[in-house]
Amino acid sequence: MASIPASERRPAAPKMRLSLSDPIFRSVVYQVVVVGAVGSLVWYLVSNLEANMETRKIASGFGFLTREAGFAILQKLIDYAPTDTYLRALIVGVLNTVLVAVIGIVLATILGTLLGIGRLSRNWLVARLCTGYVETLRNIPLAVQLFFWYVVIKDNLPAVRQALHPLPGFFLSQRGLAMAVPADNPANPWILAAFAVGVAATVALSRWARRRQAATGQPFPTLWVGAALMVALPILTWLAAGAPTAFDVPELRGFNFRGGIVLIPEFVTLLVGLTTYTAAFIAEIVRSGILAVSHGQTEAALALGLPRGLTLRLVVLPQALRVIVPPMISQYLNLTKNSSLALLVGYPDIVSVANTTLNQTGQAIEGIAIIMAVFLAISLSISGIMNWYNKKIALVER
Amino acid sequence: MSDAAASMNNRTALGGVLGTRAAQWVRANLFSGWLNTAVTLVIAYLLAKALYAVVSWALFNAVWDVPGNQTQVCRDLHGIGACWALITHNYRFIFFGTYPYEEQWRPAIVVLIFLGLYGASAMRRFWSIKLLYAWVIGLAAIGVLMWGGVFGMPLIETDRWGGLPITLILATFGAVIAFPFGVFLALGRRSNLPAIKTLCVVYIELIRGVPLVSMLFMASVMLPLFLPQDLTINKLLRAQVAVIMFAAAYLAEVVRGGLQAIPKGQYEAANALGLTYWQGTAFIILPQALRIVIPPLVNTFIAMFKDTSLVSIIAIYDLLNAASATINTEPAWRGFGIEAYLFVALIYWVFCFSMSKYSQHVEADLARAQKR
Amino acid sequence: MAATAASARPAAGASGRPMIELQHVNKWYGQFHVLRDVNLTVETGQKIVICGPSGSGKSTMIRCINRLEEHQQGKIVVDGVELTADLRNIDTIRREVGMVFQHFNLFPHLTVLENLTLAPIWVRKTPRKEAEDTAMHFLRRVRIPEQASKYPGQLSGGQQQRVAIARSLCMRPKVMLFDEPTSALDPEMVKEVLDVMVELAKEGMTMMCVTHEMGFARAVADKVIFMDKGEIVESNAPTEFFAHPKSDRTKLFLSQILGH
DSSP: OOOOOTTTSOOOOOOOOSSTTSHHHHHHHHHHHHHHHHHHHHHHHHHHHHHHHHHHTOOOSSGGGGSBOOOOOSOOSSOOOTTSBHHHHHHHHHHHHHHHHHHHHHHHHHHHHHHHHHHTOSSHHHHHHHHHHHHHHTTSOHHHHHHHHHHHHHHHSOOGGGOBOSSTTEEEETTEEEEOEEOOOTHHHHHHHHHHHHHHHHHHHHHHHHHHHHHHOOOOOHHHHHHHHHHHHHHHHHHHTTOOOOEEOOEEETTEEESSEEEOHHHHHHHHHHHHHHHHHHHHHHHHHHHHSOHHHHHHHHHTTOOHHHIIIIIIHHHHHHHHHHHHHHHHHHHHHHGGGHHHHTOOOHHHHHHHHHHHHOOHHHHHHHHHHHHHHHHHHHHHHHHHHHHHHOOOOO | OOHHHHHHHTSSHHHHHHOHHHHHHHHHHHSSSHHHHHHHHHHHHHHHHHHHHHHIIIIITOBOOOSTTOOHHHHHTTTTSOBTHHHHHHHHHHHHTTSOGGGTHHHHHHHHHHHHHHHHHHSGGGOSHHHHHHHHHHHHHHHHHHHOOSTTOOOOOGGGOOBHHHHHHHHHHHHHHHHHHHHHHHHHHTOSOHHHHHHHHHHHHHHHHSOHHHHHHIIIIIHHHHSOTTOOOOHHHHHHHHHHHHHHHHHHHHHHHHHHHSOHHHHHHHHHTTOOHHHHIIIIIHHHHHHHTHHHHHHHHHHHHHHGGGGGGGTOOBHHHHHHHHHHSOGGGTTOHHHHHHHHHHHHHHHHHHHHHHHHHHHHHHHHHHHO | OOOOTTSOOOOOOGGGOOSEEEEEEEEEETTEEEEEEEEEEEOTTOEEEEEOOTTSSHHHHHHHHTTSSOOSEEEEEETTEEOSSOHHHHHHHHHHEEEEOTTOOOOTTSOHHHHHHHHHHHTSOOOHHHHHHHHHHHHHHTTOGGGTTSOGGGSOHHHHHHHHHHHHHTTOOSEEEEESTTTTSOHHHHHHHHHHHHHHHHTTOEEEEEOSOHHHHHHHOSEEEEEETTEEEEEEOHHHHHHSOOSHHHHHHHHHHHOO
């Protein structure tokens, strides 16, 4: 870079003068005043806190995490017994939260998309029904809906002895849904890994196929090949491991089922409540996304000779997704935060477990801090994903 | 009817029954093509069955009253007929909680005042400084009526309050107090002063990242620890503080959206005329920004209204918790959860649906105004 | 023209000093040098027209005069007050300098009358009645007194720009800056705005106008300035400027805009 003559170079900023009519000094004064006020408030609260904790003899610090928990958790994705530590209990809680959130998000998206498209249907009955669903569920608090589902589900499930047996290995009763799962087998992680490899291979394949199309004009059936990979690789691994067919089947012993995985009715309640509630909001988002793409776009694409399928995939959907994805991600966040209502129905998510913990140890601050930290971590990651997505698809404008 | 019209009307049998226009509409919207017809018929059949089942449960076979607490009649009909006797016996508890029976006219008037204030604020012809006075007087009257202690009304402490007034109080005072808070947070977030901007961003993102449940916990369990020994605040006030802090963060984001929509030229014109930052913000920027975001503001309020149902977690008897209490405490009324929750759902739905219809109406108005 | 107290005739500069002085003004956007050693003097009552290709820095220059943009080097003096970061000076200068924008920037939520009285009431602390009288006077001057209770959205572009001019005049500025005032108007409305500006000029207002309307320049300007790439290339009386442009860049520019 050629050196710029002194007369051309931008000079350094002028020095600040100590007067309220100097903008820099004024802004410093404002900030000092505000930070000072907030700071003194915080200092006041914290000193009260220390005094109160002294008087009430409340312990502080996270040492309690290594102590024995002493309470049972009815649904767990990893092994846990009341003799395990609080930390392990909290991890079980986090896993439960993630479980209900992930499944809820998937189901709500499917249901919500169908409802959103249904509202735009030409069939008047279908459109009205979908509208009725959305307008009803959006205007009733989730807590009310959860209590409702809880009563309905609890009242209508049979006792353990008369459990419903719709499919081999599935038992539905008041204790929940007991499902058979593949037994513990050293091959299992390999099978999962094979699936992950299949997904990665599909992504790489689609990139290669796009480049090939750009160079030679020839399309490649990425979708079919990719799907085949994601199914075939795990199956091959399973065969290679000797095709293990052992299942951990739940059996009725005494008053409950043992073996397999048990999804308690509280889980089903929370899942149904979250799904149906969030689907109503997602329906609105999908509907406005589809409406946002002006009909002129479809007309122009068809006029160019693009068939309907490609028009949808290349012209309408990308533009609709731009409008749909940000609020959709907000709804996913809401669903995750709403899973904290598990407390109302007794599902052991992170809030319930942390609540029990803080009641037992008396360390309210640490307990609440853990809850907030977990949710903040989830929220910030989801927001990060949304910001990345927004930047990636932003329309380049002048 | 002329011959031509008569013959046109009779061209389709349906047209003969409904008139040509309606027949065309039915054709296009319900029976156009095989798939559509099939779907219509299937749905109509299922819908009819479901409606029949619901209506017979809710109306025909329902039990509307029982003598005293003898609910055996209801239990015998469980699953066949609704036990609305639960409502007719307990509606005063559901609406007003444990507020003393003879004094329940006071919360009843409070609910009416709320309805009046909401209704008046919705109609644009009432938008003037007089509305502001009405709100101040109304809110003060609500406080006086609920607490009492003056004008010969006995003092009723907040732990006896319950039901619908609690829901309305938490939502309304929450929104009203959080609103200026939220405006300042939004202005602070857009400010050039890094310290102020950071404080606002941290507050907003922190509160928006955590569920309301955790804020309620924080308020009910932690707040007493942060205050000096001799200062105790009652549970309702703690819940109110949590609602206010929560709402302020969400309102701030809504207002910020409005501020971002104001074109830069407005700021420049205000500066060029010599207006200071606060003058420009108060007279030029905020009036325009707030007007634009009325629909999302109303939606945020609807969400707050629904969120008040969570205070049952900290044992405050709002509308939902009062309903839960009726079926959980008295053995006679155990097991009639569906009736209780349907009733409460209806009340919430009426409030929220009206507010959402209003917000859609304002949005349509704004869109029409911009097209001019 | 009656010399009423409400006329826009500015006071003569004390001891004949210039109204606006720009000395060695330089401005950078980041590292991009957008104003290069700009020197300009505007005497009281002078009308300056500034023209040039887009990106030449002409709007930036006049926006520096009322501190809508900041200059990093050089000196700007308006009516004896130096324009620095000092907020008091900025406030003083903004009261004496009126600005008319390309996109009008009227306040859409206030009536025309409220648009005009807002700044006098809150900045000059004028009583409301007096502010309204002044406002009506200037609305008559720009020939739309009947629009006083309308909202800007109900007016045509030409009417809105005339309201914008009246709004600035209500503050009784000593200088009026115009940033491409007719560029956003439909052609049939350009004349009504230019007429108002010509009248203002004839009454003796000091004006700096960035515009492409060369007819206006010929009729009213004392000096026409051509700017390109951040510098003042040429500056001359209008007849000389159009008849005998000295620089090649000026000739090129004039051929482009006068060609059609």
